[in-house]
Amino acid sequence: MPIEIKQLSHTYLPGSQLAYPALCDISLTIEDGEFLGIIGHTGSGKSTLIQHLNGLLLPTDGSVLVDGLDTREKKLRKRIRSLVGMVFQYPEYQLFEETVARDVAFGPKNMGLDEAEIKVRVNEALVLVGLDPAEFSEKSPFELSGGEKRRAALAGILAMRPKYLVLDEPMAGLDPRGRREILALIESPGAISARASSWCRTPWTMWLCLPTASPCSTKARFSWWTNPKQFFHTAQS
Numbered sequence: 064m065p066i067e068i069k070q071l072s073h074t075y076l077p078g079s080q081l082a083y084p085a086l087c088d089i090s091l092t093i094e095d096g097e098f099l100g101i102i103g104h105t106g107s108g109k110s111t112l113i114q115h116l117n118g119l120l121l122p123t124d125g126s127v128l129v130d131g132l133d134t135r136e137k138k139l140r141k142r143i144r145s146l147v148g149m150v151f152q153y154p155e156y157q158l159f160e161e162t163v164a165r166d167v168a169f170g171p172k173n174m175g176l177d178e179a180e181i182k183v184r185v186n187e188a189l190v191l192v193g194l195d196p197a198e199f200s201e202k203s204p205f206e207l208s209g210g211e212k213r214r215a216a217l218a219g220i221l222a223m224r225p226k227y228l229v230l231d232e233p234m235a236g237l238d239p240r241g242r243r244e245i246l247a248l249i250e251s252p253g254a255i256s257a258r259a260s261s262w263c264r265t266p267w268t269m270w271l272c273l274p275t276a277s278p279c280s281t282k283a284r285f286s287w288w289t290n291p292k293q294f295f296h297t298a299q300s
């Protein structure tokens with residue numbers, strides 16, 4: 064089942080003098096197992112768009128359907144949020160527990176899972192992001208390097224076993240090593256979802272937001288779609 068965005072528009076503070084149209088008439092369908100990158104200038108609406116995928120923001124016009132579930136329906140939102148794992152920009156700012164394991168366990172706990180299942184999920188998620196549970200579980204999140212913190216934050220999302228993984232500028236603010244570590248995780252969604260095969264039946268459907276200096280997106284509208292080969296060809300020419 065796909066994610067379908069149909070003629071989506073979003074205006075911040077509608078009806079006020081400060082009303083700001085951040086998205087205008089966006090339509091797009093993403094099928095299971097697809098890897099989608101959204102690139103655009105700062106302020107072009109990338110974060111606004113992806114926050115519609117789990118109903119954090121609701122359409123001013125149009126609709127967003129996740130596996131056929133309409134985000135505007137309040138009673139479906141919990142289900143939608145369990146399908147869509149959202150890693151916000153600088154997710155490490157949201158680490159707050161005393162140990163890495165407790166932080167990663169936060170989401171599964173809120174899902175009402177029992178202790179044994181939570182433990183399985185925490186270990187599984189730490190392994191998936193390349194943090195050895197024996198070494199990292201009992202560390203304070205604040206002792207970790209920037210890249211490790213970000214991987215711990217990602218583990219907290221993976222521990223909820225989402226079907227869709229949405230990452231907002233996952234490499235922002237990291238040093239080259241941290242960027243390489245995150246890139247190694249996400250550049251091959253097939254590899255990470257194969258390791259997560261206990262709950263991923265298809266390769267991961269992944270959304271990735273990246274900033275860009277190239278003129279491929281204008282404010283609030285998609286300028287063009289392309290495949291990676293064509294994009295890099297265009298960017299070079």
Ligand SMILES: Nc1ncnc2c1ncn2[C@@H]1O[C@H](COP(=O)(O)OP(=O)(O)OP(=O)(O)O)[C@@H](O)[C@H]1O
Pocket residue numbers: 075076083085103104105106107108109110111112274
């Ligand atoms: N809560 C808000 N209230 C009013 N306007 C907002 C709000 N959040 C974002 N905007 C505006 O909407 C536009 C799109 O913002 P958004 O954060 O989606 O851009 P972005 O492409 O993610 O930018 P960046 O690359 O800097 O993260 C911007 O002009 C921004 O100022």
Ligand SMILES: [Mg+2]
Pocket residue numbers: 109110111152231
């Ligand atoms: Mg953003």
